[in-house]
Amino acid sequence: MHVDTLIRCRWAIPMHPKNTVLENVAIGVADGNISVICDQNQAQELTADEIIELNDHVVIPGLVNAHSHAPMNILRGMGADLSLMDWLQTKIWPAEGKLMSPEFAYEGAKLAAQEMLLSGITCTNDQYFFSEHIARAFEDCAMKCTVSALVIGFPSAMAQTTDDYFKCADALFERYQGNNHVRISVGPHAPYTVDDNALSRVVRLSERHNAPIHMHIDETDFEVQESLRLYGMRPIERLANLGIINERLISVHTVHPNDHEMALLANAGAHVAHCPSSNLKLASGFSPVHKMMQMGINVAIGTDSVASNDKLDILAETRLAAMLGKAVAMDPTAMKVHDMLYAATLGGARAIGWGDRIGSIEIGKAADLVAIHLADINTIPTTDPATQLLYSADRSQISHVWTDGKCVVSTQLLQNSPYFHRESSVKLAKKWQNAL
Amino acid sequence: MHVDTLIRCRWAIPMHPKNTVLENVAIGVADGNISVICDQNQAQELTADEIIELNDHVVIPGLVNAHSHAPMNILRGMGADLSLMDWLQTKIWPAEGKLMSPEFAYEGAKLAAQEMLLSGITCTNDQYFFSEHIARAFEDCAMKCTVSALVIGFPSAMAQTTDDYFKCADALFERYQGNNHVRISVGPHAPYTVDDNALSRVVRLSERHNAPIHMHIDETDFEVQESLRLYGMRPIERLANLGIINERLISVHTVHPNDHEMALLANAGAHVAHCPSSNLKLASGFSPVHKMMQMGINVAIGTDSVASNDKLDILAETRLAAMLGKAVAMDPTAMKVHDMLYAATLGGARAIGWGDRIGSIEIGKAADLVAIHLADINTIPTTDPATQLLYSADRSQISHVWTDGKCVVSTQLLQNSPYFHRESSVKLAKKWQNAL
Numbered sequence: 008m009h010v011d012t013l014i015r016c017r018w019a020i021p022m023h024p025k026n027t028v029l030e031n032v033a034i035g036v037a038d039g040n041i042s043v044i045c046d047q048n049q050a051q052e053l054t055a056d057e058i059i060e061l062n063d064h065v066v067i068p069g070l071v072n073a074h075s076h077a078p079m080n081i082l083r084g085m086g087a088d089l090s091l092m093d094w095l096q097t098k099i100w101p102a103e104g105k106l107m108s109p110e111f112a113y114e115g116a117k118l119a120a121q122e123m124l125l126s127g128i129t130c131t132n133d134q135y136f137f138s139e140h141i142a143r144a145f146e147d148c149a150m151k152c153t154v155s156a157l158v159i160g161f162p163s164a165m166a167q168t169t170d171d172y173f174k175c176a177d178a179l180f181e182r183y184q185g186n187n188h189v190r191i192s193v194g195p196h197a198p199y200t201v202d203d204n205a206l207s208r209v210v211r212l213s214e215r216h217n218a219p220i221h222m223h224i225d226e227t228d229f230e231v232q233e234s235l236r237l238y239g240m241r242p243i244e245r246l247a248n249l250g251i252i253n254e255r256l257i258s259v260h261t262v263h264p265n266d267h268e269m270a271l272l273a274n275a276g277a278h279v280a281h282c283p284s285s286n287l288k289l290a291s292g293f294s295p296v297h298k299m300m301q302m303g304i305n306v307a308i309g310t311d312s313v314a315s316n317d318k319l320d321i322l323a324e325t326r327l328a329a330m331l332g333k334a335v336a337m338d339p340t341a342m343k344v345h346d347m348l349y350a351a352t353l354g355g356a357r358a359i360g361w362g363d364r365i366g367s368i369e370i371g372k373a374a375d376l377v378a379i380h381l382a383d384i385n386t387i388p389t390t391d392p393a394t395q396l397l398y399s400a401d402r403s404q405i406s407h408v409w410t411d412g413k414c415v416v417s418t419q420l421l422q423n424s425p426y427f428h429r430e431s432s433v434k435l436a437k438k439w440q441n442a443l
Numbered sequence: 444m445h446v447d448t449l450i451r452c453r454w455a456i457p458m459h460p461k462n463t464v465l466e467n468v469a470i471g472v473a474d475g476n477i478s479v480i481c482d483q484n485q486a487q488e489l490t491a492d493e494i495i496e497l498n499d500h501v502v503i504p505g506l507v508n509a510h511s512h513a514p515m516n517i518l519r520g521m522g523a524d525l526s527l528m529d530w531l532q533t534k535i536w537p538a539e540g541k542l543m544s545p546e547f548a549y550e551g552a553k554l555a556a557q558e559m560l561l562s563g564i565t566c567t568n569d570q571y572f573f574s575e576h577i578a579r580a581f582e583d584c585a586m587k588c589t590v591s592a593l594v595i596g597f598p599s600a601m602a603q604t605t606d607d608y609f610k611c612a613d614a615l616f617e618r619y620q621g622n623n624h625v626r627i628s629v630g631p632h633a634p635y636t637v638d639d640n641a642l643s644r645v646v647r648l649s650e651r652h653n654a655p656i657h658m659h660i661d662e663t664d665f666e667v668q669e670s671l672r673l674y675g676m677r678p679i680e681r682l683a684n685l686g687i688i689n690e691r692l693i694s695v696h697t698v699h700p701n702d703h704e705m706a707l708l709a710n711a712g713a714h715v716a717h718c719p720s721s722n723l724k725l726a727s728g729f730s731p732v733h734k735m736m737q738m739g740i741n742v743a744i745g746t747d748s749v750a751s752n753d754k755l756d757i758l759a760e761t762r763l764a765a766m767l768g769k770a771v772a773m774d775p776t777a778m779k780v781h782d783m784l785y786a787a788t789l790g791g792a793r794a795i796g797w798g799d800r801i802g803s804i805e806i807g808k809a810a811d812l813v814a815i816h817l818a819d820i821n822t823i824p825t826t827d828p829a830t831q832l833l834y835s836a837d838r839s840q841i842s843h844v845w846t847d848g849k850c851v852v853s854t855q856l857l858q859n860s861p862y863f864h865r866e867s868s869v870k871l872a873k874k875w876q877n878a879l
Contacts, residue, residue: 114875125860293770340524398753415861418856
């Protein structure tokens with residue numbers, strides 16, 4: 008049997024089956040897909056155009072960013088330490104008002120795509136204006152994406168009326184039908200910016216295309232209180248009545264659901280995109296994400312935009328989600344390592360409508376893979392590669408990123424110091440590890 | 444005027460005066476100390492053995508880690524997802540029991556010192572067994588440190604009785620008297636492991652040497668409840684009665700102080716070492732650190748050990764402290780950027796008894812400096828260097844670390860990708876920044 012590329016690695020975490028670390032494994036890639044997963048000894052029977060030896064690395068599926076606003080990379084660092092309304096009204100909205108255009112969307116998304124690739128993110132779920140230009144940026148960077156057909160109840164540079172937004176949506180679905188890299192979701196912005204009538208149209212559009220619905224829900228307590236005041240019910244209750252709460256929904260943030268709302272999400276098989284940095288930085292609150300995971304809700308991890316995060320680093324975001332979730336649960340045994348790595352990969356892929364193609368190292372799936380170098384000062388001794396990957400590794404330790412089997416990033420961190428000796432430190436750490 | 448090294452940098456954040464970003468500044472170093480701080484134009488009158496041009500960088504004082512257990516780098520990644528008692532009883536204590544020795548302390552601290560240096564940390568405040576061997580590791584890595592003369596109410600490989608611990612303490616103070624790189628604190632482990640009698644001796648020892656007291660206090664609610672049960676008062680109330688709560692105290696963690704305890708700390712001029720990752724990961728709770736800062740308590744940032752963190756990354760830790768503090772305060776305007784950078788540098792230095800020598804870019808202080816490269820994909824556009832440094836920069840963007848004016852680390856992150864173009868991305872980001 009012949010493969011294009013054979014990756015021989017010390018460890019791999021396939022995500023399916025869950026809770027599994029493979030050791031001394033070989034992953035073969037042919038025609039952009041994973042074609043073989045076997046023991047390194049068995050791999051000697053394969054021929055390959057290219058063999059990559061990763062003796063000190065762990066290979067995982069490409070990370071999935073379950074919520075981004077990619078063009079906002081241009082607005083990074085704007086208005087720190089402001090209240091949400093000050094931030095929006097004095098900084099973000101005026102800037103967007105001035106700059107918004109297809110060019111802004113494309114070039115901002117290009118900056119985001121580069122940061123994501125260097126962070127091991129190979130697929131993102133984006134919502135912003137001018138999604139076709141965002142999709143173009145991700146395609147140009149050899150990434151996959153789901154982009155939203157945005158629906159929002161006010162005029163913008165992109166559309167004036169609700170009808171206009173739905174016309175743009177139809178064009179977007181048509182353009183990307185059957186595309187291998189771009190998939191389309193319906194993106195009603197939030198319960199407080201889209202009316203009942205438009206939401207009913209969202210449901211029908213999503214059903215027609217079997218497309219995900221990508222929506223900010225229960226981000227702030229204010230949103231919940233306003234919903235109670237205006238509709239006499241909480242946001243997720245209202246959305247359930249309208250048919251939005253279903254197995255295609257990606258409920259973003261979801262910081263303030265009560266037990267009834269969580270049950271509605273769980274029973275419907277809806278997904279949640281948890282964005283802990285953004286929720287903390289904007290003081291939105293503490294998501295009961297451990298409860299949602301216990302209830303069987305599929306939880307994915309999102310960065311949100313760099314205007315409220317300000318890093319597109321899913322590895323760091325997942326670490327934060329794990330630690331924060333333990334504290335909110337008041338239980339250090341909550342948010343287990345493998346559950347969190349799953350959320351950052353296959354959980355994310357399933358949430359955003361890509362579970363059939365990416366998110367796990369399985370034969371037939373796209374070879375979207377990331378290798379992380381663990382024999383480094385930040386991650387030695389490597390007692391447990393999954394734990395070290397989640398809690399200790401930096402994105403700068405990513406040595407390779409492949410999409411569709413093509414190497415799209417290789418990274419090398421050169422640290423020179425008379426006091427830093429990588430190899431002897433690795434030996435020292437191993438000595439003590441063996442002494443145990 | 445002649446200097447040994449002249450660092451010409453785009454930005455510098457001196458920390459004193461606070462809330463200040465200097466632009467196009469030159470920092471001159473002579474005999475290991477900062478000897479000049481001036482405009483780059485004025486610097487043309489200086490002669491220098493070496494000139495370093497940092498056109499896209501921000502220079503800050505070396506970061507200060509206000510709480511570490513350096514030798515535990517050998518135990519990194521052990522026992523994730525366990526409860527505190529399971530973790531201690533089944534993992535950490537057996538491992539320490541088996542390995543504990545001067546060699547373990549020295550070699551573990553060496554690994555930690557290397558990780559810290561690469562993270563821009565030039566001084567740490569450590570508490571563990573065999574402190575003289577830990578100090579030796581930091582000296583060997585050209586770092587500064589405060590190490591604890593440990594006092595703990597049970598026997599160890601280092602000492603059998605309370606008297607033994609105090610003998611070790613006396614030897615430690617004697618050995619390092621007048622040392623330029625190592626200072627000694629008295630390190631009573633925690634209220635629940637040191638009795639009243641030993642604590643009174645701690646106070647006298649600290650007074651005699653004018654030395655900091657480095658102690659875990661109010662880490663868990665359990666600790667508070669036990670103190671109420673055994674002593675009829677909360678830990679800080681008991682410690683105040685014993686004379687421990689004074690301007691030399693570094694109160695570590697301090698997750699569960701009530702208003703009265705916070706007032707005791709504030710009125711005494713005591714310092715707090717906040718360790719947010721550890722508090723989250725062990726589910727210890729949420730520190731009211733924003734309240735303590737509002738009350739004027741000097742708050743510093745610590746990593747704790749890699750067994751509960753698992754990174755020695757003060758930049759990331761400070762970012763987390765800022766974001767988490769906003770959420771706990773339910774106020775996105777809390778935990779302001781410059782206050783947080785201060786906590787990571789001069790706040791830390793003052794807390795651990797080094798405020799006279801390090802923590803700020805001031806003439807006469809040690810040239811312990813860190814340069815961070817901001818013209819990188821993670822930190823463009825650089826709208827505000829202080830914000831970008833805190834919220835967006837990774838430790839891998841640190842290009843130089845100097846201690847006593849000597850370059851001890853230089854780092855280069857090489858990212859190759861057909862989709863990543865550093866220079867054109869920087870230009871693109873600048874174009875949009877200028878369009879605003």
